[in-house]
Amino acid sequence: MKLADNKATLSFSNGAPSVELPVYQGTVGPDVIDIRKLYGQSGMFTYDPGFLSTAACQSAITYIDGDKGELLYRGYPIEQLANNCNFLETCYLLLNGELPNAQEKAAFEARVNQHTMVHDQMQYFLRGFRRDAHPMAVLTGLVGALSAFYHDSTDVHNAEHREIAAIRLIAKMPTLVAMAYKYGVGQPFMYPQNDLSYAGNFMRMMFGNPCEEYKVNPVVERALDRIFILHADHEQNASTSTVRLCGSSGTNPFAAISAGVACLWGPAHGGANEACLNMLEHIQANGGIAKVGEFMEQVKDKSSGVKLMGFGHRVYKNYDPRAKLMQETCNEILAELGLENDPLFALAKKLEKIALEDDYFVQRKLYPNVDFYSGIVQRAIGIPVNLFTGIFALARTVGWIAQLNEQMGDPEYKIGRPRQLFTGAATRNVK
C-alpha cells in the first residue's frame, strides 16, 4: 500500500495522548486512515455499524465512483465491457487482471467447458429437496455441497486449489441453477452442451428438453450474457464481504461462496430483483399506472414500511450505470420478443420518472439500481421470478471467487474479527 503525504491525528477532549495514524492512498478514490494500531495506542475501538466509513481490505479488482455513477472492472468501464466483451472474457479479466488475447480466451473457454458437468451424485442430493423449495435455498445447499464432491480443490491456502475451484464454480453454477429450476418444474435435467456459448448453454439447460433440439435465440443469448457481465462483481458489497469474512477463517472456497449465495438472497441485496418484480406485479394488479401516485405516497411514508424496490444504493448517489445498460437491454429484448407494450415495463418507467422528479428521492439521491429493470428482462426471457436471484448468484460467483482469491493471496490478510461496543450487563453473580 502506498503511504500518502499526510497523516491523521486523533485527539481526545479528556486530555488523553493524541494518536498519529498513517494514511494510505489508492489509485483512485478516497484515502484511508490506518487504524490497525489504534486499540494498542489508545485502548479504544472505532464504531461503524454497516461499514459506512470503513475499508475492510485493499483490492485491485473493482472500483465504483458512486457520485459519478461509474463502475470499473480492473479499470475498464462497465459500458465498454458490456458492449465489447462477453461474460467469459469478463471472468478472465476479473480473475487475472487483464483481458485475454485470442489464445488465452480460447484456452480459458475450453477450460471452463471441461468443468460444466457436476458429479452425478449431486442430483441425488438435489432430489432431497421439496419440489417447491425456493431456488436460493436449493442453491445455498448445492454450492456448499460442492465441497463434499471436489476434495482436490478445497485447500484455500493453496493457489492451485483456489484456481481450480474458481474454474469449477464458474463452470458449474449454470448447471446447478438450471438443475434447481428443472427440479422445481418436474422436468428432466439437461446435461451441458459445451459447443454452445456460456449463456447459450445455460438457456438450453433451462428451456430445452431431451425430446427436441433447442435453438438458441442470439438476441436473448446476448441479453443474458449482458446480465451476467453487469452482475459479475461490485467490490465490497454485503455478499462479497460475507465471502471474504467466511473465507478468512480458512474454510474451503465452495463453503465461502455458499455463504455469499445465502447473503445475496436478502431483499436489500440480490433479492431486490425478485422483490422489485413482485412490487410491480402488485401495483399492476391493484390499478397499474393510475395507482402509481398512491403507491409513491406509501413509499414516502416511513411508517408504511414500503420501499421502492430496485431504488437506492449504499454507494451510488447517482444513476447506477448498470441500470442504464439494463434499460437498454430491456428495450432490445422486449422488441425482439414482441413485448414492447409490456405493462410492467411501462409501469417501471413511470415509477422511475416520478421518483427522479420527486423531492424525497432527489434529496436522498435515490436512483434506480441494477435490479430495477433486470427483473423485466428476465421475466421476458422466461425466467421465473423466484429464480432471478439465482441468476444473480450465477453471475456474481466470479466476483466472489476473484475477491476471495485476492484476499487469500494478500500478505496483510487476517481472519476477520470485528469488535463491539458492549452495552449488556457487566459482571454479576447468580444468586
Ligand code: ACO
Ligand atoms: N425507497 C424508499 N426510501 C428509500 C429507499 C427506497 N428504495 N432506499 C433508501 N431510502 C431512504 C431511507 O429510508 C433513508 O431515508 P432517511 O434518510 O429519511 O432515513 C435514506 O433513503 C437513505 O437510505 P438508507 O437505507 O440509509 O441507505 P443504505 O445505504 O443503508 O441502504 C439500500 C441502501 C439497502 C440499497 C436501500 O436503498 C434499499 O433498501 N433499497 C431497496 C432495496 C434494493 O433495491 N436493494 C438492491 C441494492 S443493489 C444490489 O444489492 C444489487
